[in-house]
Amino acid sequence: MTVEHRLGKEHGRPGYDASVPPVLRIRPGTGERIAFETDDAVYAELHDHGDLAALKAPINPVTGPVYVEGAKPGDALAVHVHEIRMGDYGWSQSLPGAGALQHRMPDHVVSRRIPIDAEGVHLTGRHVVPARPMIGCIGTAPATGQNSTVMPTTALGGNMDLTDVAPGATVYLPVEVEGALLSIGDIHAVMARGESSFVAIEAAGVAVVSIDLIPDAALRAPRVETDEEWIFVGLGDPVQESVRRGYEDVFDHLVDERDWDRMDAYAVMSALVHSELGGPTGSEAPDPLHPFRAVGAVTLHRLPKSVL
Numbered sequence: 252m253t254v255e256h257r258l259g260k261e262h263g264r265p266g267y268d269a270s271v272p273p274v275l276r277i278r279p280g281t282g283e284r285i286a287f288e289t290d291d292a293v294y295a296e297l298h299d300h301g302d303l304a305a306l307k308a309p310i311n312p313v314t315g316p317v318y319v320e321g322a323k324p325g326d327a328l329a330v331h332v333h334e335i336r337m338g339d340y341g342w343s344q345s346l347p348g349a350g351a352l353q354h355r356m357p358d359h360v361v362s363r364r365i366p367i368d369a370e371g372v373h374l375t376g377r378h379v380v381p382a383r384p385m386i387g388c389i390g391t392a393p394a395t396g397q398n399s400t401v402m403p404t405t406a407l408g409g410n411m412d413l414t415d416v417a418p419g420a421t422v423y424l425p426v427e428v429e430g431a432l433l434s435i436g437d438i439h440a441v442m443a444r445g446e447s448s449f450v451a452i453e454a455a456g457v458a459v460v461s462i463d464l465i466p467d468a469a470l471r472a473p474r475v476e477t478d479e480e481w482i483f484v485g486l487g488d489p490v491q492e493s494v495r496r497g498y499e500d501v502f503d504h505l506v507d508e509r510d511w512d513r514m515d516a517y518a519v520m521s522a523l524v525h526s527e528l529g530g531p532t533g534s535e536a537p538d539p540l541h542p543f544r545a546v547g548a549v550t551l552h553r554l555p556k557s558v559l
Contacts, residue, residue: 252334254459255283260290263312263436267390267398267409269428273318276430279464284333287314287435291455294342294362301360303346311400311410313388315434319462322431327468328391330422330433334459335384341365341372341440341454349543350449350531365440365452372441372452380441385417386458387437387530390473394427400436401542402532404486404549408473410437411549412446412530415475415482423465423474433462446531449543472500481554485526486534488547493534494526497552509559525553 262274277283292308319328345361347353366373371381388400390408404411408424416422424433435458442451475482483504485497501524505516533545 252459253284254286256285258285258287258314258317260288260312260314260455263290263309263314265309265312265400267313267392267400267407267432267434269392269394269432271316271392271432273316273430273432276318276320277462278320279322279328279462282461284459284461285317287458287460289314289436289438289456289458291342291453294344294450294453297344297346297360298342298362298364301362303360311388311437313390313400313434313436316392316432317434317462318430318432319464320430322426322464323429324394324427325467325469326426326431327465327470328424328426328431328433329463329465330389330424331461331463332386332416332418332420332422332458333461334418335386335438335456336459337367337382337384337438337440337454337456340367341452342450343374343448343452344450345448346450346543348541351447367440367454374452383414383417383441384454384456385414385439385442386435387412387439389416389422389424389435390433391424391426392428392432402537402545403534403547404484404530404532406472406486410530410532411473411484412442412532413475413551414442414444415477419478421476423468423470423476425468425470425473435460445528449531472496479556481556483552483554484529485550485552486547488535490528490548490550493548493550497526497550501552501554504554519558523555523558527551
């Protein structure tokens, strides 16, 4: 695959921030491919030293940002994921205070280096599964302040940890600043939906994407398109609010964007639009004293393309 632009992991930093100068400017719609190299240094440090307090590497650095010519507030980026390349290993780690199973695991770092080869991802001595690489962090910069690359997921993306953000998918991201300022990081070799551990099989790698621009899209949350589905991200606190917002976006897409009859949309959604919890990062900023404890919910609402 031809790649026109390569961004090394030295351009990685935590957070989405409009004050960070872009490392690349591109014109959307050209099909030019950009390779974002990502980093796993934090997991290597934890594996070697097992001490969160002594970390020098940032958690979930994202590579970028990329300035998209012509992008303005109210537009959306369409980021087409073409390929994800990985190295020879990834990481599975249990971190104190992180993940749904923290109360079942020790109160110290537990780390396992996971080989990745032609056979697949070697989770244990007897469990080898096919790699299903995905992008955990993908987002644009906010108009003010800085959005986290750990938690929460925001309307502009971030650490969404969605298994659908994989080769063949297109991710639609709202734009709040001129140029959008896209950054990408946190590649996973394989991850179950929901990521119970908060640290799935993390792996350094390279994500290859191209970018289109959708003027005046007015999205209020990210969307993901695959060959078979449109996936609408709901964000809210409590979880019922997240579900409601996701359903509203599916309904408005059918009625306002596709000119469906309202009752047709209502009936089809009730029969065929499946919903589920999304990534583990929540939709609101966490308590600083408990930075890995999610507040609010990320939900996914799946509209099959076969009904369109």
